[in-house]
Amino acid sequence: xxxxxxxxxIEIVGGQSALGRLIDRDQKAIWxxxxxxxxxxxxxxxxxxxxxxxxxxxxxxxPDVYPKPTPMDKMRVVGGVKLNGNIKIxxxxxxxxxxxxxxxxTDEPFILENMPVSLRDVAMLSQILEPLGVDITADKExxxxxxxxxxxxxxxxxxxxxxxxxxxxxxxxxxxxxxxxAEVSLPGGCALGARPVDLHLKGLEAMGAMINLEGGYVKAxxxxxxxxxxxxxxxxxxVGATENLMMAATLAKGETVLRNAARExxxxxxxxxxxxxxxxxxxxxxxxxxxxxxxxxxxxTHSVIPDRIETGxxxxxxxxxxxxxxxxxxxxxxxxxxxxxxxxxxxIIEQEGDDIVVKRNQAKIKGVxxxxxxxxxxxxxxxxxxxxxxxxxxxxxMISETIFENRFMHVPELVRMGANITVKGNSAIIRGVDxxxxxxxxxxxxxxxxxxxxxGLVAEGETIINRIYHLDRGYENIVEKLTxxxxxxxRIK
Ligand code: UD1
Numbered sequence: 001x002x003x004x005x006x007x008x009x010i011e012i013v014g015g016q017s018a019l020g021r022l023i024d025r026d027q028k029a030i031w032x033x034x035x036x037x038x039x040x041x042x043x044x045x046x047x048x049x050x051x052x053x054x055x056x057x058x059x060x061x062x063p064d065v066y067p068k069p070t071p072m073d074k075m076r077v078v079g080g081v082k083l084n085g086n087i088k089i090x091x092x093x094x095x096x097x098x099x100x101x102x103x104x105x106t107d108e109p110f111i112l113e114n115m116p117v118s119l120r121d122v123a124m125l126s127q128i129l130e131p132l133g134v135d136i137t138a139d140k141e142x143x144x145x146x147x148x149x150x151x152x153x154x155x156x157x158x159x160x161x162x163x164x165x166x167x168x169x170x171x172x173x174x175x176x177x178x179x180x181x182a183e184v185s186l187p188g189g190c191a192l193g194a195r196p197v198d199l200h201l202k203g204l205e206a207m208g209a210m211i212n213l214e215g216g217y218v219k220a221x222x223x224x225x226x227x228x229x230x231x232x233x234x235x236x237x238x239v240g241a242t243e244n245l246m247m248a249a250t251l252a253k254g255e256t257v258l259r260n261a262a263r264e265x266x267x268x269x270x271x272x273x274x275x276x277x278x279x280x281x282x283x284x285x286x287x288x289x290x291x292x293x294x295x296x297x298x299x300x301t302h303s304v305i306p307d308r309i310e311t312g313x314x315x316x317x318x319x320x321x322x323x324x325x326x327x328x329x330x331x332x333x334x335x336x337x338x339x340x341x342x343x344x345x346x347x348i349i350e351q352e353g354d355d356i357v358v359k360r361n362q363a364k365i366k367g368v369x370x371x372x373x374x375x376x377x378x379x380x381x382x383x384x385x386x387x388x389x390x391x392x393x394x395x396x397x398m399i400s401e402t403i404f405e406n407r408f409m410h411v412p413e414l415v416r417m418g419a420n421i422t423v424k425g426n427s428a429i430i431r432g433v434d435x436x437x438x439x440x441x442x443x444x445x446x447x448x449x450x451x452x453x454x455x456g457l458v459a460e461g462e463t464i465i466n467r468i469y470h471l472d473r474g475y476e477n478i479v480e481k482l483t484x485x486x487x488x489x490x491r492i493k
Contacts, residue, residue, distance in 0.1 A: 003034055005060035012052045023047035039064075042130035064138055065130060067123040067472070075465040075479070077456030078488040079438060082323035085485035089311050089330040090116040090476040091143065091304035095266035097167045098243050099273055099304065100125050103134055103147035104174035105250060106277055108299030114329075115145045115304055120472040121165055128161045128168050132175070148299075152179040159185035159216060165473075169197050170240060172218060173248030176209055180222040186213075199234055199241035206230040207245075207252055229254030229293055237262050237374040242289070243270055249291035250279040258289040264375040265334045269305045276300040308334035309381045310475060313450055315358045316385040317482075319347055320392060320458050324359035325485060332356050337378040341368045341386075345393070367395035367432055372403050384410045384451035391419040392458065393432035400427045410448035413441040417455050417463070438463040446474045453478065457487055464492075 013019045016030050023044055032038045040048065045061045058066040091114035100122070103110040116122060117140045126136050133153035138145045155175050162168040162185035175182035187197065201211050201218065207230045208223040229252050232245060242262040247270075249256035261267075263285055271284040277300050280292040311330045318325050319342060332339065332351040339349055342358075345365040349358045367390060372380040380403035390397040391414055401407050408428055411421050417439050420431040438461035443449035449470040456463030465471075468491070471478060482489050 002060050002063060005056050006030075006033055006040065006048070009048050009052045009056045009061075012055055019048070019051065022051040042127055065123065065126045065136060067118075067120050073466070073468060074492050075453065075456075075468045075471070076490050076492045077438075077453060077459075077463045077465065079436070079457055079459040079461065079463065081321065081457070081486045081488060083314075083318055083321050083325055083457070083482075083485045083487060084323045086326045086328055087314055087481045087485060088328045089306045089314075090114075090119075092116075092266055092269070092307040092309075093119055093121055093474050094167075094239075094264075094307075094309070095269045096304050097121060097125055098170055098247075098266065098270045099302065100129060100134075100145070100147060101167075101170040101174055102247055102270065102274060102277075103129070104132065104149050104152065104171060105178055105247060105274075106297040106299055107150050109146055109148040110273075110277070110299050111301040112145045112147070113143065113301065113303040114306075115143050116307065116476045117143055117145060118476050119474060120469075121167070121474060124161060124165050124473075125168060128157050128171060132157070132171065155179050155182045157182075157184040162187050167240070169200060169218075170244050170247070172200065172220065173204065173244035173246075176204060176220055176222050177227055177248045177251040180226055182218070182220050184218050184220075186216050186218060197240070199236070199238045200244045203230070203232045203234075203241060203245040203258075204248060206232050207248060207256065225253065227252035227293075229256040229291075231257045231259070233259040234261065236260070237287075239264050239267065239374075242267055246271060246281065246289060246291060247274070249293060250274055250277075250281070250297060251295075252291075252293040254293060256291045256293070258291070259287065261287050261289045262374060263287060265305055265308060273300065273302040276302060305334070306330040309379060309447075311335060311356065312338050312379070312382045313385045313454070313475075314481075315342060315347070315349065315356075316382070316389040317454050317457060318358045318360050319345060319365050319389040320454055322360045322363075323486070324357065326352075327356045327358065329354050330356055337373070337376055338382055338386075341370050341378070344368045345389075364392060364394040364432070365389065367393040367397035367430070369398040369400075371400040374403070380404055380407060381447050383407065384447045385454055387411075387421070387428065387430055388414060388451045388454045390430040391421070391433060391436060391455070393430070396429060396431040398427060398429050402426065407445075409444050410451045413439075413443065413448075413452060414455055416441065417459055419455075435460055437461060440464045440466065442466040443470060446470045450475060450478070453482075453489070457482070457489070
């Protein structure tokens with residue numbers, strides 16, 4: 001915590017007791033924040049911010065938890081350079097967030113290494129976890145995050161935070177399992193069509209939970225004695241539901257079987273961390289996961305797997321711009337379904353130790369067809385980037401999106417930049433054009449936003465990407481990483 005920021009807030013409102021009255025806290029609490037190592041709790045940080053009209057912001061009060069506010073909300077990219085050099089891949093966002101939620105399962109410290117600490121999603125989830133009782137310290141230098149939920153202080157995850165990030169529904173399973181009750185707002189997140197959480201809720205009900213939907217909240221209680229093991233057969237493969245129920249099952253009574261479970265590397269990573277914490281889990285990476293509940297989980301240290309989506313994004317960037325990138329600290333085996341069509345398109349991709357070297361030698365890649373599927377199929381989170389790469393292909397390619405409805409939001413923007421794309425239902429045909437032209441563009445989800453960056457990297461002239469909020473949710477240091485390999489990219493007001 002920054003004591004100077006707190007002192008500034010006290011000065012603005014006219015004294016310590018005035019601040020106390022405004023945020024409904026006694027003097028003793030404020031004294032402790034100033035004179036001891038005790039941090040201002042998240043809910044008080046927000047009250048202080050409101051009391052001083054934002055003149056002291058949450059980041060100044062708790063820089064270890066809240067992201068740095070960026071008044072700059074646009075990105076400017078000037079296209080036309082080949083990408084050459086090294087990019088260090090961050091820890092996987094979609095594994096990191098689930099691990100953070102798993103910290104609720106134990107009263108001992110859970111230490112995560114290789115964390116994408118500067119991602120907005122990580123900061124946002126911290127804002128949800130802290131009021132629940134998780135003490136969080138994040139170190140950007142070492143990429144280590146320590147989470148310690150000594151006791152559960154609240155069971156409510158409020159709308160204000162949950163609406164911004166769908167993954168926050170993943171506090172539901174752990175809270176119910178350890179604390180036997182939870183109230184979680186129904187989530188928001190990327191605008192990818194209707195994204196229900198019915199599978200999460202049905203699974204928890206099968207484990208004995210009582211669930212009511214009231215005022216936009218999921219209100220859930222476990223039966224006396226806690227959740228019970230259940231045999232759950234998912235009608236469709238869901239990453240989030242598999243994770244939520246796997247976490248819940250670790251502390252349930254008896255055995256839980258998850259059939260038609262998702263097999264994503266992030267789920268395997270989460271399961272492996274849970275096993276280190278004392279959970280009994282078999283079948284990770286297969287579609288049948290068996291979990292035998294234990295009484296208690298303990299703390300552990302775990303290193304987050306590399307981000308396969310970030311890796312794949314930079315591979316597509318090479319396919320589009322040309323050049324040669326060494327993607328450091330990442331894994332090719334997570335990306336088989338992407339590598340095959342990239343190689344077919346004419347790219348050269350090799351694993352060298354912990355690095356992947358990717359290059360495009362010829363002038364253009366060839367048009368290829370892809371279809372998104374649950375893992376080990378091609379990730380829907382790489383579809384927008386692959387499509388952007390195909391805009392300049394030799395011939396044409398077809399993309400079928402089978403996971404999410406409404407995931408072609410990047411198409412009109414790419415067309416505005418000169419791409420030739422026709423959408424029919426859940427398929428798009430991309431006919432290669434000679435070049436893209438820079439434009440003002442906007443994107444409404446994370447992967448569509450990065451697709452705009454890729455398009456800008458190859459387009460003639462200047463591309464201004466508005467509303468880069470989503471990019472900061474999921475791509476760590478993207479400006480710095482791309483600048484280091486030759487791109488002309490900057491944040492602007
Ligand atoms: C996760 C990833 C996201 C990725 C997606 C698919 C995180 C934080 N996000 O999202 O980046 O795009 O997997 O790989 O890890 N569904 C239901 N009912 C449910 C749950 C899901 O009908 O209760 C549907 C969804 O609407 C969607 C499909 O199942 O059509 C797959 O969704 P799911 O795998 O659950 O995605 P997320 O876990 O939300």
